[in-house]
Amino acid sequence: MGLSVNSVGKIFVFFCCMCAFYACKLEENEKAKPNVLIILTDDQGWGDLSFTGNPNLKTPHIDRLGVEGISIDRFYVSPVCSPTRAEMLTGRYHLRGGVTGTSAGQERLDLDEITFAEVLQKEGYVTGAFGKWHNGMQHPYHPNARGFEEFYGFCSGHWGNYFSPPLEHNGKPVQGQGFLPNDLTSKAMAFIEENKDKPFLVYLPLNTPHSPMQVPDRWYESFADKKLDSLVNKEDPAFTKAALAMCENIDWNVGRVMDQLKKLKLEENTIVIYFSDNGPNSFRWNGGMKGRKGSTDEGGVRSPFFMQWKGTIPAGKIIKEIAGAIDLFPTLMDLLGISYHTDQPIDGKSLKPLIFNENASWEERNLFRHWNSRTSLRSQEFLLDHEGNLFDMVKDPYQLHPIQDSKPELTAKLSSAKEAWEKEMADELEKDLTTRSFTLGAPGAKYTQLPARDGEAHGQVQRSNRFPNDSFFENWRSLEDSIIWEVEVLEAGKYEVELYYTCPSDDVGSTFRLQLGANYIDGKVEVGHDPPLMGMENDRVERMESYVKDFKDMQLGEIDLEKGEATLSLTALNIPGSQVMDLRLIVFTKTN
Numbered sequence: 001m002g003l004s005v006n007s008v009g010k011i012f013v014f015f016c017c018m019c020a021f022y023a024c025k026l027e028e029n030e031k032a033k034p035n036v037l038i039i040l041t042d043d044q045g046w047g048d049l050s051f052t053g054n055p056n057l058k059t060p061h062i063d064r065l066g067v068e069g070i071s072i073d074r075f076y077v078s079p080v081c082s083p084t085r086a087e088m089l090t091g092r093y094h095l096r097g098g099v100t101g102t103s104a105g106q107e108r109l110d111l112d113e114i115t116f117a118e119v120l121q122k123e124g125y126v127t128g129a130f131g132k133w134h135n136g137m138q139h140p141y142h143p144n145a146r147g148f149e150e151f152y153g154f155c156s157g158h159w160g161n162y163f164s165p166p167l168e169h170n171g172k173p174v175q176g177q178g179f180l181p182n183d184l185t186s187k188a189m190a191f192i193e194e195n196k197d198k199p200f201l202v203y204l205p206l207n208t209p210h211s212p213m214q215v216p217d218r219w220y221e222s223f224a225d226k227k228l229d230s231l232v233n234k235e236d237p238a239f240t241k242a243a244l245a246m247c248e249n250i251d252w253n254v255g256r257v258m259d260q261l262k263k264l265k266l267e268e269n270t271i272v273i274y275f276s277d278n279g280p281n282s283f284r285w286n287g288g289m290k291g292r293k294g295s296t297d298e299g300g301v302r303s304p305f306f307m308q309w310k311g312t313i314p315a316g317k318i319i320k321e322i323a324g325a326i327d328l329f330p331t332l333m334d335l336l337g338i339s340y341h342t343d344q345p346i347d348g349k350s351l352k353p354l355i356f357n358e359n360a361s362w363e364e365r366n367l368f369r370h371w372n373s374r375t376s377l378r379s380q381e382f383l384l385d386h387e388g389n390l391f392d393m394v395k396d397p398y399q400l401h402p403i404q405d406s407k408p409e410l411t412a413k414l415s416s417a418k419e420a421w422e423k424e425m426a427d428e429l430e431k432d433l434t435t436r437s438f439t440l441g442a443p444g445a446k447y448t449q450l451p452a453r454d455g456e457a458h459g460q461v462q463r464s465n466r467f468p469n470d471s472f473f474e475n476w477r478s479l480e481d482s483i484i485w486e487v488e489v490l491e492a493g494k495y496e497v498e499l500y501y502t503c504p505s506d507d508v509g510s511t512f513r514l515q516l517g518a519n520y521i522d523g524k525v526e527v528g529h530d531p532p533l534m535g536m537e538n539d540r541v542e543r544m545e546s547y548v549k550d551f552k553d554m555q556l557g558e559i560d561l562e563k564g565e566a567t568l569s570l571t572a573l574n575i576p577g578s579q580v581m582d583l584r585l586i587v588f589t590k591t592n
Contacts, residue, residue, distance in 0.1 A: 032269075033124070033125070033336065034269055034270065034271050034309065034335070034336060035199055035200050035266060035269055035270040036120070036125075036200070036201045036270070036271050036273075036336075037192075037202045037204070037261075037270055037271070037272045037273070038088075038201075038202070038203050038204065038273045038274075038328075039204045039205075039206065039254060039257075039272070039273065039274045040085070040088070040131075040203070040204070040205040040206070040275060040276065041205075041206050041208065041209070041247075041250055041275075041277070042081065042132060042206060042207050042208060042209070042210040042276070042277055043081075043208075043209050043210040043211075043243075043276070043277070043278065043280065043281035043293055044208075044250070044276040044280070044304075045276065045279050045280025045286045045292070045293075045303075046276075046279070046280075046286055046289070046299075046302045046303055046304050047284070047285045047286035047287050047289075048209070048243065048244065048276075048280060048284075048286075049062055049063065049247070049304055050063055051063040051066050051071075051304065052287065052304060053287065054244075055229040055230060056226070056228050056229055056230070056240075056244055056285065057247060057248055058248065058251075059248065059250075059251040061251045061252070061254040061255035061258060062251050062254050062274060062304075062306070064258075065254075065258075065272060065274050065306035065307075065308045066304075066306045066316075067315065068308050068310065068315050068316075069272070069306055069307050069308030069309065069313050069315060070306070070307050070313055070314065070316075070317040070318070070319060071304070071305060071306050071317075071318050071319070072305040072307075072318075072319045072321075072323050072351075073318055073320050074302065074320070074321075074322045074323070074378075075275060075302065075303050075304070075305035075322075076301045076302060076303070076322065076323070076324040076325070076367050076369060077275065077276065077278055077301055077302075077303045077325045078094060078277070078278060078325070078369060078370070078371060079278050079279065079293065079294050079295055079296055079300045079369060079371040079372075080277075080278050080293065080371055081107075081132075081134050081210075081278060082094070082099050082102050082106075082107035082134045082135055082157065083099050083371065084277040084278060084325050085133075085134055085135050085205070085277065086099040086109045086113075086135055087324070087325040087347075087348075088326075088328045089113075089115040089117070089135070089146070089329070090113045090114065090115060090116075090329060090344075091116070091326050091329030091330050091346045091347060091348040092113070092326065092345070092346060092347050092348075093326060093347050093368065093425065094370075095370065095425040095429060096113075096344070096345075096347075096425070097109045097113045098110040098429070098436075100429070102134070102157045102469070103156075103453060103468040103469050104453070104454065104468055105436060105454060107135060108135060108136035108436065109135040109136055109141065109146070111141070112344070113344070114340075114342050114344070115146050115147045116147070116328070116332055116333070117129075117146060117147025117201060117203070118147035119147075119333065119340050120147070120201045120332075120336075121147045121148075121149070121201075123199075123336075124198075124199060125198075125200060126149065126150075126195045126198050126199070126200045126201070127147055127148045127149050127200070127202075127203075128148060128149070128150035128151070128152075128188065128191040128200070128201070128202055128203070129143045129150070129152075129153070129202075129203040129204075129205070130150075130151075130152050130153055130184045130187045130188040130191070130202070130204050130205075131153040131154075131184045131203075131204055131205035131206050131207060132153060132154060132155075132156075132157075132158075132205045132206070132207045133153060133154070133155040133205070134155065134156065134157050134205075136155065137155035137156070137449055137451070138439045138440065138442070138449065138450070139171070139439060139442035139444070139445035139448065139490075140439065140442050140445075140490075141439065142171060142445070143155070144170055144445070145442070145444070145445070148203065150170065150191060151168070151170055151171075152167065152168075152169050152174075152184070152187045153167055153168070153184060153207075154207075155168070156451070156453060156469045156470060157469040158207070158210050158211065158467075158469045158470055158545060159180070159207055159469075159470055160212065160470035160546055160547065160548035161212075161214070161534065161535050161538070161548050162179060162180040162207065162208070162212070162214040162215075162538070163178070163179060163180070163214065163538055164176045164177060164178060164183075165180060165548075166551075168449070171445065171446060171447035171448075172447050173449070173553075173585070173587060179215075179216050180207055180208075181207060181208050181246075181249060181250060181253055182249075182253060184204065184207070185204065185206075185256055185257055188204045188257060189256065189257055189260050192260060192261070192264070193260070193264070196264050196266065204257070205277075206250060208246040208247075208249065208250060209242075209244075209247055209250075210281060211281060211543055211544065211545060212535060212539050212543040212545060213242035213243065213246070213539060213540045213541050213543070214242075214535075214538045214539060214540065215242060215245045215246045215249055215540065216249070219246070219248050219249045219252070220242065220245040220540065222245075222248075223242075223244055223245045224241065226241060228240060228241070229285075232283055232284060232285060232286075233283065235282070235283045235284055236282060236283070236541070238540065239282045239284075239540075239541050240282060240284040240285075241540070242540035243280070243281070243282060243284065244284075245540075254274070258272070268312070270309070271307065271308075271313075271335060272306075272307065272308045272309070273305075273306070273328070274304070274305070274306045274307075275303045275305040275325075276304060277303070278293045278300065278303070279291060279292045279293045279294075279295065279299050279300035279302065279303075280292050280293060280299075281293045286299050287299075287397075288397070288398045289302060289397065289398060289399075294371065294372070296369045296370065296371060296374050296375065296376035296385065296386050297383075297385060297399060298378075298393070298397070298399060300369075301369045301378075303325075307355070313355055313356075314356070317355070319354050319355070321354055321362050321380065322365070322367055322378060322379075322380055323351055323354075325348075326346075326347045326348035326367075327348040327350070327351050328348065329348055330346055330348045330349060331348070331349075331350045331351045331352060331355075334350035334352040335352055335355075349365070364379065364380060365379070366378065366417055366421075368418070368421050370422075370425070374386035375421070375422055377414050377417060377418045377421075378393075381393060381394050382410065382414065383399065384411070384414040384415065384418060388411070388415060389402040389404055390402060390403050390404040390407060390411045390414065391403065437486045437487050437488040437565050438450060438454050438485055438486065438487050438488070439490055440487045440488065440489045440490065440561070440568075440588060441489050441490055441491045441492075441493065441495065441561060441588060441590060442490045443490060445590075446589060446590050447587060447588070447589055447590075448495075448587070448588040449586070449587050450568070450585070450586045450587075450588070451585045451586075452468075452471055452472045452473045452483075452585065453468040453469055453470075453471060454468075454485060455483050455484060456483070456484050456486075457473055457481075457483055458481060458482045458483070458484065459478055459480050459481030459482060460475050460476070460477050460478055460481050461473050461475055461476045461481045461482070461483055462474055462475045463546075465544075465545055465546030465547075467544065467545050467546065469545070470545055470548060471546045472546070472548075472549070472551070472582055472583060472584040473582060473583045473584075474582045476572065476579055476580040476581060476582070476583070477578060477579050477580070478572070478575070479571070479572050479573075479574075479575065481572065481580075482570060482571045483569070484567050484568060484569045484570075485567070485568040486565075486567055486568075487565070487566065487567070487568045488564065488565045489516070489561045489562060489563050489564060489565075489566070490563065491590075492560075492561060492562050492563040493560070493590060493591075493592045494558050494559070494560055494561075494590075494591045494592045495558065495559055495560075495588040495589060495590055495591060496555070496556075496557070496558055496588070496591050497514060497521060497555075497556040497558070497559055497586065497587070497588055497589075498553050498554060498555050498556060498586070498589075499523070499553070499554045499556060499581075499585070499586055500552065500553050500554075500584045500586075500587075501525070501529070501551060501552060501554055501581040501583050501584070502530055502531060502549050502550075502551055502552065502581060502582045503525050503528055503529060503530065503579070503581040503582070504528060504530040504577075505528030505530065506528075506577055506578075507525075507528075507576075507577030507578055507579050507581075508527065508528045508577070509524070509525065509526075509574075509576040509577060510524070510525045510572055510573075510575045510576065510577065510579075510580040511523070511524045511525075511572070511573040511574045512524075512525075512570060512571065512572045512573060512580055513569075513570070513571050513572075513573055514556065514559070514568070514569070515568070515569050515571070516562075516566050516568045516569075517561075517562055517564075517566045518562075519559055519560050519561060520559070521557055521558070521559040522573065523556045523557075525554070525581050529551075529552040531549050531550040532549070533547040533548070533549055534547060534548060534549065534550070535548055549582070551584045551585070553587075561588075
């Protein structure tokens with residue numbers, strides 16, 4: 001017997017109601033997942049906060065994270081930028097992931113590494129990163145390929161200008177808007193606003209107080225004529241004032257994003273984490289600790305660390321057990337209740353038992369800090385430095401009195417552990433002894449950027465500075481000169497090519513060839529563009545890095561690229577003037 005129209009209508013209504021009910025339940029379950037906000041600062045030392053006792057500045061918004069959440073008293077990162085970021089993302093020591101340097105491709109995180117962003121993305125989180133990446137520029141090393149569907153910022157180790165600089169948005173070059181930390185924070189806040197009804201991961205790696213020391217007057221004015229308390233040996237007061245002004249700007253931006261969470265009623269459903277990537281980038285107040293950025297001593301690797309999750313994490317708790325950047329991955333997974341599988345050993349430990357006092361006992365552990373062939377070992381009470389000196393960090397936190405002679409057995413035990421760790425890391429690196437080419441045209445990636453930073457100069461061509469990260473190529477004057485990139489094309493096809501260049505009007509007319517394998521495209525410098533070097537007008541102290549220029553884009557046309565490894569080269573065909581051009585960047589855009 002068939003159903004009546006009325007019966008069919010009732011079934012349809014019932015079905016629609018059930019669909020709506022389960023859709024609502026699904027939405028509620030999705031929103032029940034805690035959001036995650038990670039704020040990472042660049043070259044901010046442990047002592048660059050009023051929370052840690054620095055009398056020279058005020059950071060009330062950052063301090064509040066430690067008051068309303070937990071703080072870890074002895075939290076350890078790497079001595080420099082990219083290693084810390086790799087360890088945070090993977091829960092593994094940076095050498096396991098092939099991160100051995102900060103430029104020229106050595107900062108790239110191996111492709112077999114799994115980031116916590118990838119895990120959260122698979123769990124239904126919307127993910128965005130806004131700021132300094134520094135673990136690889138070209139896909140599949142790019143943040144868009146490592147778990148972040150949205151990226152705005154720069155992938156280099158440092159940047160040459162903080163006022164409306166050239167940046168990128170998901171691989172495409174764009175122009176920044178205003179002071180860079182403010183711009184990055186605004187973009188992160190817009191992402192939060194857009195995704196407030198979904199579980200989100202926001203990674204906000206700010207670029208300050210890394211040099212160049214640029215900060216708007218609004219934050220600098222109170223420091224310009226300030227007399228600093230507690231000056232330390234070798235301190236440059238002008239540099240310190242700029243750094244502290246930048247830290248107060250960071251604090252203002254932390255206040256902005258925290259106010260937004262409160263306004264959107266997301267505070268109690270958001271885990272907020274704050275720390276820095278290494279020690280201070282100058283000699284300044286840092287609690288009397290030995291070492292600064294680049295050092296494996298205490299002052300070079302101790303970072304502030306705060307975690308707030310209102311209503312869930314105890315407020316004001318200070319964790320005394322040592323911890324580090326490698327612990328962030330397993331801690332997040334544990335707090336979020338996410339199970340994950342990896343074939344790689346995780347070096348970090350979940351800190352959840354310490355946060356909630358779930359386990360009265362905590363196994364003694366060693367943390368290793370490595371940079372520039374130097375390794376230090378930190379246990380709960382002792383530090384074995386890279387020269388084999390042992391220090392009691394409870395009685396002698398300033399590393400003034402080595403005690404290895406009075407504790408030979410302990411010294412031998414820790415030395416053996418350090419040597420074993422170094423051997424293990426060396427074995428890991430042997431798996432990737434071949435030079436990794438720079439990838440071009442990865443599947444799924446529309447844009448590939450090849451900056452001067454990743455290229456090699458031959459002949460008379462020179463870098464604008466010995467630090468590659470924000471440099472450009474100059475002094476291209478001979479037909480024998482060349483600029484090359486060792487690349488691996490991952491997907492064959494047609495690509496539009498554009499260069500970012502400068503050239504005085506008197507030198508216009510040079511022709512040149514961009515060649516990869518048997519394929520090439522010729523170009524001609526037809527428009528003069530000779531802006532002055534800039535950056536010095538905004539620097540509070542003289543920089544070490546390259547000054548920059550306003551580079552102009554030149555459309556070259558389309559080129560066919562074949563899959564495989566080859567040398568990408570730029571050579572001159574004719575130079576009617578004194579030079580070809582200065583070059584900052586090449587961008588390849590897939591057209592098929």
